[in-house]
Amino acid sequence: xxxxxxxxxxxxxxxxxxxxxxxxxxxxxxxxxxxxxxxxxxxxxxxxxxxxxxxxxxxxxxxxxxxxxxxxxxxxxxxxxxxxxxxxxxxxxxxxxxxxxxxxxxxxxxxxxxxxxxxxxxxxxxxxxxxxxxxxxxxxxxxxxxxxxxxxxxxxxxxxxxxxxxxxxxxxxxxxxxxxxxxxxxxxxxxxxxxxxxxxxxxxxxxxxxxxxxxxxxxxxxxxxxxxxxxxxxxxxxxxxxxxxxxxxxxxxxxxxxxxxxxxxxxxxxxxxxxxxxxxxxxxxxxxxxxxxxxxxxxxxxxxxxxxxxxxxxxxxxxxxxxxxxxxxxxxxxxxxxxxxxxxxxxxxxxxxxxxxxxxxxxxxxxxxxxxxxxxxxxxxxxxxxxxxxxxxxxxxxxxxxxxxxxxxxxxxxxxxxxxxxxxxxxxxxxxxxxxxxxxxxxxxxxxxxxxxxxxxxxxxxxxxxxxxxxxxxxxx
Numbered sequence: 001x002x003x004x005x006x007x008x009x010x011x012x013x014x015x016x017x018x019x020x021x022x023x024x025x026x027x028x029x030x031x032x033x034x035x036x037x038x039x040x041x042x043x044x045x046x047x048x049x050x051x052x053x054x055x056x057x058x059x060x061x062x063x064x065x066x067x068x069x070x071x072x073x074x075x076x077x078x079x080x081x082x083x084x085x086x087x088x089x090x091x092x093x094x095x096x097x098x099x100x101x102x103x104x105x106x107x108x109x110x111x112x113x114x115x116x117x118x119x120x121x122x123x124x125x126x127x128x129x130x131x132x133x134x135x136x137x138x139x140x141x142x143x144x145x146x147x148x149x150x151x152x153x154x155x156x157x158x159x160x161x162x163x164x165x166x167x168x169x170x171x172x173x174x175x176x177x178x179x180x181x182x183x184x185x186x187x188x189x190x191x192x193x194x195x196x197x198x199x200x201x202x203x204x205x206x207x208x209x210x211x212x213x214x215x216x217x218x219x220x221x222x223x224x225x226x227x228x229x230x231x232x233x234x235x236x237x238x239x240x241x242x243x244x245x246x247x248x249x250x251x252x253x254x255x256x257x258x259x260x261x262x263x264x265x266x267x268x269x270x271x272x273x274x275x276x277x278x279x280x281x282x283x284x285x286x287x288x289x290x291x292x293x294x295x296x297x298x299x300x301x302x303x304x305x306x307x308x309x310x311x312x313x314x315x316x317x318x319x320x321x322x323x324x325x326x327x328x329x330x331x332x333x334x335x336x337x338x339x340x341x342x343x344x345x346x347x348x349x350x351x352x353x354x355x356x357x358x359x360x361x362x363x364x365x366x367x368x369x370x371x372x373x374x375x376x377x378x379x380x381x382x383x384x385x386x387x388x389x390x391x392x393x394x395x396x397x398x399x400x401x402x403x404x405x406x407x408x409x410x411x412x413x414x415x416x417x418x419x420x421x422x423x424x425x426x427x428x429x430x431x432x433x434x435x436x437x438x439x440x441x442x443x444x445x446x447x448x449x450x451x452x453x454x455x456x457x458x459x460x461x462x463x464x465x466x467x468x469x470x471x472x473x474x475x476x477x
Contacts (some may be wrong), residue, residue: 036406087135093140098338114348125337133331139335153194302343304344384467403438438475
């Protein structure tokens with residue numbers, strides 16, 4: 001009878017957490033249209049399968065994510081909701097796997113629930129749950145990889161080793177940014193000095209399964225084709241703490257809050273979360289006294305989580321300094337976020353003063369909820385949907401349209417006029433067009449601002465609007 005009640009209670013907890021996660025991730029799901037990278041996903045899914053694979057490889061992307069969602073697109077099309085739906089569903093499944101890991105590592109149902117709530121309220125994970133890219137899939141398979149690693153350390157099962165190998169190989173093949181996590185797992189196994197041979201054999205299988213993509217990246221000289229990343233500084237490293245906490249992504253326009261308030265919340269998140277995580281790591285990682293079984297399990301959890309969170313950061317930081325910038329964009333470190341929230345939970349659990357512990361739990365949830373609210377109401381993606389709809393509505397016979405490669409790509413998805421040819425913006429003054437439109441991302445506008453200003457001298461140039469990071473102009477003689 002007690003087992004039945006326990007299982008029923010467990011089921012209620014899981015359903016409640018998944019329901020909360022589903023609601024949090026569905027709110028404002030389609031408020032903003034697709035941004036450039038998402039549109040590349042949608043347009044790729046319109047191709048034949050082999051053309052899609054060739055096109056994605058040419059762009060430097062692993063085709064695995066596109067292969068997984070390709071059947072869905074062929075059945076239901078490539079609308080905004082359809083191409084984003086797989087990421088949403090996968091992110092909900094990630095919540096369940098996260099909760100299982102939390103139960104294994106925190107050994108406390110209350111703080112397992114609290115850590116899972118942190119993960120659910122993570123604005124960064126909500127963002128990628130609403131994006132038609134592979135990063136929510138990366139989070140899921142990294143969680144599965146660590147879950148099965150934890151399981152095989154406790155029970156020697158061939159089935160679990162196979163599951164670990166497959167989930168790790170899938171994670172690596174989804175995106176190369178997950179590879180440093182293998183070094184964290186290797187370090188953990190070396191520290192435990194248990195089942196090293198089995199782990200090495202599994203790792204060899206992962207390497208074999210990754211070889212096709214590995215050779216492809218080597219042929220492209222690694223990640224040198226990523227030219228838009230900013231130089232890495234120490235601040236970049238520190239920003240990760242409040243990136244996972246208060247401010248996950250910068251808004252592309254002015255936000256509703258004063259900058260001083262934003263800065264205060266950023267630093268509160270930075271120091272608060274940093275202190276708790278370092279406390280959890282130091283208290284358990286380096287404590288060798290009081291070696292009870294309970295203390296040993298908590299230390300073991302702290303070792304794994306510390307390696308999971310910090311070692312990949314150190315590897316990517318060193319790579320960024322020696323070779324080229326890699327650390328910075330949240331998409332490349334999103335798979336570290338589960339360790340961040342688990343370390344927060346472990347740090348809070350380890351506090352001895354019950355009143356302080358409860359106050360900090362409430363404060364953390366309030367902070368994350370406030371961050372999520374800010375995330376919902378702040379613009380995050382360029383509004384190609386509205387800007388192109390405006391042009392299609394106002395476009396008259398004889399008018400032309402100028403833009404960049406991004407403009408051409410986005411119009412191919414959102415545009416209603418299939419016959420409209422978008423001319424390269426650099427030819428704007430070289431051809432004698434009487435009237436037309438200019439549509440550019442702010443990033444592209446910076447490259448052509450002088451050209452557009454020169455146009456004012458010979459044409460009547462009217463600035464129409466700034467659609468969340470996109471500038472729209474109309475010109476005529």
